[in-house]
Amino acid sequence: MDKKTLAELRIEIDALDKKIQALIGDRADLAGAVAQVKKIEDVNSIFYRPEREAQVLRTIIERNKSQLKGKDMAHIFREIMSACLALEQPLNIAYLGPEGTFTQEAALKHFGHAVCTLDCGSIDEIFLQVEKGNAHYGVVPIENSSNGVVGATIDMLYSQDLKICGEVEISIQHQLMSADQSVQIKTIYAHQQALDQCQRWLANHYPNAQLKAVSSNALAARIVKDEIGAGAIASEAALSLYELERVAKNIEDKVGNTTRFLILSKEFVKPSGVDKTSILVTTKHESGALFDLLEPFKKQNINMVQLARHPLPGVKWEYLFLIDIEGHQDDDKVKSALSAVAQRVQKVSILGSYPVAVL
Known part of the structure; x- marks a missing residue:
């Protein structure tokens, strides 16, 4: 049998894309029908079901036989499910801001990109926004593989009555950035945990720099956008979001640095x-x-x-x-x-x- 030409392969891909698109549309229609049934049965129905989504994603990974990795396939379905859920009920997710933090990355990884996000200035505020009903769910850091548990989150779990309904892990890779990498860095801004996680690297490369802790790495990136001679430790997302220049890549001291986040809600x-x-x-x-x-x-x-x-x-x-x-x-x-x-x-x-x- 003769090999197919590039043009023939592209025609087949286009035909498959058309079928995939139609099937996703059918799934969206069913999601809308589910929403209507729930509203008829109970006007206070809960549309997001963490246990159901976890079961679906596990099944997708288990039955995957393609060249794609199981988790890559699941990520694709994660976004399809996110978009379909938005047809049932648009979700508001509170996270530790500003835009570009690892907490926002965790929120989007867990819920997909078809959600509305509400950036909060502190962990306390995330709890408050969920408690008041301004956000359906909140995302807070609970532990890092290098630094241990996050005390502020434990304090709020102790004093508030919200429930944990999920978890998500994010691989933490810190980037050093500045507005102009040709200018010598004299001050470095970052969250205290980021400074701790990059302590040895900073001591070796910037022993004389003044280290300043701020409430988040994304805030650090936002600060240095307008400050000459300053650098920030932040995520890849913050690098592009605030249009900064990369000075050094992956400066964390330990390979495999990971942070675990909790999903907060009022529901069992x-x-x-x-x-x-x-x-x-x-x-x-x-x-x-x-x-x-x-x-x-x-x-x-x-x-x-x-x-x-x-x-x-x-x-x-x-x-x-x-x-x-x-x-x-x-x-x-x-x-x-x-x-x-x-x-x-x-x-x-x-x-x-x-x-x-x-x-």
Whole structure:
């Protein structure tokens, strides 16, 4: 059989594109029909279902037999699902701004690009916007593979009543940028965590530069756009967004630097099949308290994926523990373990059960 010419292959691609486009249109029509059914059944219906989306994306990855990687295929469907969901209910997502932050990147990775984003000046404000109903969901950083947990997020999880309904991970690659790379950099702006994550590189390359911490890396990029002799540590997105020049690429000290983000909402999430549950625990101030806390999980053979100690807000030398375990709070063995924990500690708060990040 003769090989097809480039022109013939392009004709076939065009024909396939037409079919794909028609099928996406059919899916959008069905999404609209789903919205109508939900509105008839319940005017307060929840249109975004984290557990359902996680199941669909996992299935896409499992059945993928193409030359595309499974997660690349899932990313394509993530955007199709995002656009279709926007037909049902446009979502407002609060994130730590300004535009161009890693938190915004996490929001768009999790929800797709067919959402409206609301940039907030602090983690506290993200919680407030979701609590007030100005945003359907919020995205906040919870831990970094190099720096550990984010204390401001734990404080708000402790003091507020929002639930965790999802998680997303972002690979963190820091870029050094300035308005004019030919000018010597004397001051470097960045979020404190970014300065910490690039500490050795900065000491080797800019030992005499003044390091200034600001509320976000994107704000740092915005500042240096108009400041001669200043540099910013920020993301690739911020580099292009604020039209800056790259001075150095991927300056983080550790390869594989990753930040995990939580998705906040007011809603309970049903089991997806592969879930995680997060709790906050205040223990008794006595010998063996931590052992008593952990023993029920061992007894039920529940894997613990996170255990972080954090100062109890407003109480000197007292601590609470952020714990992530495998399983959903509706699972029998998780229920049993949490019930046993509640009898052994001062207070236990279930922050939410949610699907393990798929993408």
